[in-house]
Amino acid sequence: MKLSQFKFKLPDELIAVTPAKNRDESRLMIIDRQTGKIEHETFKSILDHFDDKDVFIFNNTMVFPARLYGNKEKTGAKIEVFLLRELNSELRLWDVLVDPARKIRIGNKLYFGEDDSMVAEVIDNTTSRGRTLRFLYDGPHDEFKKALYDLGETPLPKYIDREVQKDDPMRYQTIFAKHEGAVVAPAAGLHFSRELLKRMEIKGIDIAFATVHSGLGNFRDIDVEDLTKHKMDSEQMLVNEELVRIVNKAKDEQRKVCAVGTSVMRAIETAVSTDGHLKPYDGWTNKFIFPPYEFTVATSMVTNFHMPLSTLLMMTCAFGGHDLIMDAYEIAVKEQYRFGAYGDAMLII
Template sequence: MKLSNFGFDLPNELLAEYPSENRDESRLMVLNRKEQTIEHKLFKDVIDYFNEDDVLILNNTKVFPARLYGNKEKTGARIEVFLLRELNEEQRLWDVLVDPARKIRIGNKLYFGDDDTLVAEVIDNTTSRGRTLRFLYDGSYTEFRRKLKELGETPLPKYIKRDVQPEDEDRYQTIYAKNEGAVAAPTAGLHFSKHLLKRLEIKGVNFAEVTLHVGLGTFNPVEVEDLSKHKMDSEEITIETPAVNTVNTAIQNKKRVCAVGTTAMRTIESSVSSSGMLNEMQGWTNKFIFPPYDFSIANSMITNFHTPKSTLLMMVSAFAGHDFVMHAYEEAVKEKYRFYSYGDAMLII
């Protein structure tokens, strides 16, 4: 498979700027791999496809307000700082992206907030837009993190051109988010409401929680035609004993095991035993899944509609079959499904 195999025409008006009014009432396209059929449903109908002791694997990462705006010393130029990951808690070092990057050099200081109580010094260049910042703040680490949260805003994807709204803080977060560390939401999970999860629980469906802290690397464009030469950024993952036991029991009993989102799928496929079972793991993954690929754990998947030539579309194509997925995407465009982070969903069984 080549990069050009994953191109399609996506009208701009299908890129979802806002979430659906109710989480579980977004649209749902259901792909049946065996029958090669497509159904059109609402997301809350997903319950009809799961039975007692089936498992949903959820990524419980929590998005933190990663986008800050500061002013450069002397010139006062407004600079966007996007927090990627904390490098050293004690020294308050962070890996960040800055925009506009050409104005930011080693030794520059940036001031945040009306009172300038938070200052950052640039101590390294990492990429064309990447910098390492040392934050200077007179207070404890807890107070420092509270200040970051106070000054930061919800990191909506760049394709959303509107201003961040107060409701985005809640809606750009799954209702089961627990472990803070993501700079982008695991968007397939945004469709679950508390009511829908409760109905699934009553039906006897089990949940296995894993963690993958989504980084911006997930959305990096693929710039090589030969997919084997593309390198994914590393993302931190955690798979603990309760999830392992729940998933492996379902596999042994031949139940439906559903990865909710490409991030959950990457997580579980990064820690597979030689016998095709899930292992515990605490570490990093840069796994890139594209066709052809043999999946070991999940036999179904929930995902959003992705953009052309994205690594996310490539994973979905590996799971459901390239021709079937591209046909489904043609149907989605024709039927005006909403794409990307706040868009509609697909269930593949």
């Protein structure tokens, strides 16, 4: 497959900049892979397509306030710092992106907060944009982390072109977020409300959790036409014993297994064994899924409507079939579905 096969025209006004009023009231497009039939519903009707003992797999990562704004020493130039991950808690070392990158050199100090209460020193240039910062903070680690996160804001994707609002920290987070580490929300999971999870429980649908700390690699531009030459950024993930037990039991009983989001799909396809069963996995994945690809675990998938030329769209096409999904996207644009993390969803069965 070539990069150009995932191009489509997306009007700016269809990119959702705010979430639906209620999580489970987004629109839901249902795509049947066998028949090619496409239907239009609301998200809360999703359970009509599942039965007792079917399984939903969610990503329970927690997004942290990763975007900070600071000033460079001497010049006072405004610098955006995007926290990616903590490298060493004792030394207060963080892997970050800085913008504009050209202004930042090793040895530069950056100041954060109205009273410059947080100071960081650039100690390494790892890539053209990436840096390692050492935060100069003397207190206990918990106190440092709180002070750092108080300065940060919710890392909304750049395509949500507006200031962060007071409800974003809650809405750009799933209700089952538990393990901190993501800078990108697992968007498909944002549609699930407490009421919907309660209805799943009543209906007897089983719930399992993977943990995938989604990173900015999801939004990185692909600069090669031949997709086999693209390298995905690695993301930390955990598939634990409980998830393995629930999913393998469902597989053996020929129940439906629904992957909620591309991050979950990547995780379970990373942790699958040659006999089609899951095995526990605690590590990193840079698995890049694009058509053609043979899936072995999930029988269905929930995902949002993604940007043109994105790796997320490519995985969706791998699962639903390239032509069918691209036709569905054409319909979505015509029917004015909302795209992006705060947008509408599709269920591929």
